[in-house]
Amino acid sequence: MIGERRAIEIIRGRLSKMKDAPIPFGDDVSAFSISKNELVVLKTDMLVRETDVPPGMSCYQAARKAIVMNVSDFAAKGVKPTAALVALGLPRELTIKEVEDIGAGLNDGAREYGAYVLGGDTGEARDLIISVSLSGTAKKDRVMLRSGAKPGDLVAVTGTFGKTVAGLELLCGGFKSPLSIREVLVDSVLTPHARLKEGLALSQTGAVTAAIDSSDGLAWSLHEIASASNVGFLLDELPIAKEVQKFAEINAVDPVGLTLYGGEEYELVLTLKPTHVEQAERAVEKVGGKLSVIGRVAAQKKAVLKTGDIRRVIEPRGYEHFKEIQNVGHDFSN
Amino acid sequence: MIGERRAIEIIRGRLSKMKDAPIPFGDDVSAFSISKNELVVLKTDMLVRETDVPPGMSCYQAARKAIVMNVSDFAAKGVKPTAALVALGLPRELTIKEVEDIGAGLNDGAREYGAYVLGGDTGEARDLIISVSLSGTAKKDRVMLRSGAKPGDLVAVTGTFGKTVAGLELLCGGFKSPLSIREVLVDSVLTPHARLKEGLALSQTGAVTAAIDSSDGLAWSLHEIASASNVGFLLDELPIAKEVQKFAEINAVDPVGLTLYGGEEYELVLTLKPTHVEQAERAVEKVGGKLSVIGRVAAQKKAVLKTGDIRRVIEPRGYEHFKEIQNVGHDFSN
Numbered sequence: 109m110i111g112e113r114r115a116i117e118i119i120r121g122r123l124s125k126m127k128d129a130p131i132p133f134g135d136d137v138s139a140f141s142i143s144k145n146e147l148v149v150l151k152t153d154m155l156v157r158e159t160d161v162p163p164g165m166s167c168y169q170a171a172r173k174a175i176v177m178n179v180s181d182f183a184a185k186g187v188k189p190t191a192a193l194v195a196l197g198l199p200r201e202l203t204i205k206e207v208e209d210i211g212a213g214l215n216d217g218a219r220e221y222g223a224y225v226l227g228g229d230t231g232e233a234r235d236l237i238i239s240v241s242l243s244g245t246a247k248k249d250r251v252m253l254r255s256g257a258k259p260g261d262l263v264a265v266t267g268t269f270g271k272t273v274a275g276l277e278l279l280c281g282g283f284k285s286p287l288s289i290r291e292v293l294v295d296s297v298l299t300p301h302a303r304l305k306e307g308l309a310l311s312q313t314g315a316v317t318a319a320i321d322s323s324d325g326l327a328w329s330l331h332e333i334a335s336a337s338n339v340g341f342l343l344d345e346l347p348i349a350k351e352v353q354k355f356a357e358i359n360a361v362d363p364v365g366l367t368l369y370g371g372e373e374y375e376l377v378l379t380l381k382p383t384h385v386e387q388a389e390r391a392v393e394k395v396g397g398k399l400s401v402i403g404r405v406a407a408q409k410k411a412v413l414k415t416g417d418i419r420r421v422i423e424p425r426g427y428e429h430f431k432e433i434q435n436v437g438h439d440f441s442n
Numbered sequence: 443m444i445g446e447r448r449a450i451e452i453i454r455g456r457l458s459k460m461k462d463a464p465i466p467f468g469d470d471v472s473a474f475s476i477s478k479n480e481l482v483v484l485k486t487d488m489l490v491r492e493t494d495v496p497p498g499m500s501c502y503q504a505a506r507k508a509i510v511m512n513v514s515d516f517a518a519k520g521v522k523p524t525a526a527l528v529a530l531g532l533p534r535e536l537t538i539k540e541v542e543d544i545g546a547g548l549n550d551g552a553r554e555y556g557a558y559v560l561g562g563d564t565g566e567a568r569d570l571i572i573s574v575s576l577s578g579t580a581k582k583d584r585v586m587l588r589s590g591a592k593p594g595d596l597v598a599v600t601g602t603f604g605k606t607v608a609g610l611e612l613l614c615g616g617f618k619s620p621l622s623i624r625e626v627l628v629d630s631v632l633t634p635h636a637r638l639k640e641g642l643a644l645s646q647t648g649a650v651t652a653a654i655d656s657s658d659g660l661a662w663s664l665h666e667i668a669s670a671s672n673v674g675f676l677l678d679e680l681p682i683a684k685e686v687q688k689f690a691e692i693n694a695v696d697p698v699g700l701t702l703y704g705g706e707e708y709e710l711v712l713t714l715k716p717t718h719v720e721q722a723e724r725a726v727e728k729v730g731g732k733l734s735v736i737g738r739v740a741a742q743k744k745a746v747l748k749t750g751d752i753r754r755v756i757e758p759r760g761y762e763h764f765k766e767i768q769n770v771g772h773d774f775s776n
Contacts, residue, residue: 110532110537110541112532112564112565112566115530115532115541115564118542119530119541119548119564120545121542121545122542122545122546122548123548123549123558124549124552124558124559125558126525126558126560133561137561138525138560139560140524140525140560140577148482148524148577150527150561150577152529152562152563152573152575153529153563154529154530154531154563154565154571156531156565156566156567156571158567158568159565160565190474191472191474191482191484193472193485193486194486195486195487195488195529195573195575196449196488197488197571198444198446202444202449203444204452207444207449207452207453208452208453208455210453211454211456211457214453214456215457215458218458219458224459224460224463225458226460226472226474227471227472227484227486228486229486229488230446230449230450230453231446231488231490231494232446232490232493233490233493233569234490234492234568234569235568237488237567237571237573239486239488239529239573241484241527241575243484243577245476245482
């Protein structure tokens, strides 16, 4: 089998490039210009039941998630989504109740973020496929790209990490947890939330030099910014969720690994001008969120976590075990 | 199994309606307003190999067709496509050559109509899935809807019908044809073309009162306009392709059925103000096409073909045999 990243490279190699494309190849969203400073912003991402829907996730939750995972990319770029279209592949065995739940999940996912599902297409397919395309407009100079991080910038995140991996392990079986934390962990998988308010607020501050969502895990997100901005990272705080710390203790697994090498979580990972950090923090607090600084951008092109006297290299990878049963999709944005 | 049209109804029933949506529920494309008279126009349609790709169609052709079938809806509305995004589900057994061909087919399909593939997403899937979303901008008052046909308007089409059904029958086996017409018929399936130039030219004339593409066949297209415009049709010409006439003779099948009840063909079906017919014809000729008047809009809500003394009711259905092996997707545009 050809790897997905290789498949994307091959396809990209066959695509003609739009002249003066306002958002470069390989960022989280695509766009075209409609005036000097105004863009139509676009994103598409597909959910396939066999590879993307873990045990215990309902049709409603899968449909809602298919919308949320697209909204998260808009959030990371600071773009408000306006309309979603949905192409559905429906297997024969689907019940009326399941189709109703898909409709409700799509609608709730979109309305939660102010967007509408305007239309789409259905056809028969072997497996349930929910392919969402999201669109909206944005000011070009407000869009937060992956590529502007500079040495000395601070690294910040909008929340804690590791919950989805722990939640997935619980859903897939073989791990244990007290009820008190089980719900939080499992819920992070079944009902993810996009940091749209935070992203929109941050894009107005001018504080952000690079941004991405953490849908492929914290480590991978850092490496994507590193690669697009030609920098490295030195983290001195690990944004580990307290439930993940507990899960790791109980199950005797490495909490650092759970936190760095996650996936299917939708926090924002940002780099900030050192002069504008407080402004960014205030903007996020104003919309009910919290920004945590976890390190800084380094000139040396590697990513390192240094806690106390322990230095640990942050590898460019996502969640390995889950990859065997679950497929992390990849962009070939132009 | 729930029928596709029923599935769409169910999903539609769960969707909140955008206030002042500029294009009504159920038309070929969706849109949102960006200024008083300017729209962002959107369409998504998914191709699934098992149900939508006939024997003999290559990966290149399938990818190209996935773009063209979306462009055809833009053509029917008179909207220029600017950007395509593609969500791909790739089965494990796909070769590098096949992935290259998919990239090339996507690009060629888009460039042929002036659009660019700006990005997308890939993931693993059991079957090859090519989900395309197309976008562009348009003047609201130039978009040709399904809903404006009035009794007395003339019905016109941009080409001849029946070739794709004959071509599909040839590809699926069991029918015969001389080589002289085989290529035309099979090519209509493998390398479809959207009538974009014609649609764009027509939208500028102000002559068109309703429009749709014929992707579900001529009969179905007429019934869609009839239902959206609350009218009926009386056809006095059958736009049968000469190759289809020959195919029907050789194989002793009904040429009228082949012409009316087709599918996967991308002509435009239009209704025209009787005062503006010549203007519309000239506009289409100017871009190298040909418009043929085949009947008129009737007040009585049924569709009838009257050739000589024979009256035949045009049923609201597409290609039946092909439906068993091939799935015609349906819109739930909002």
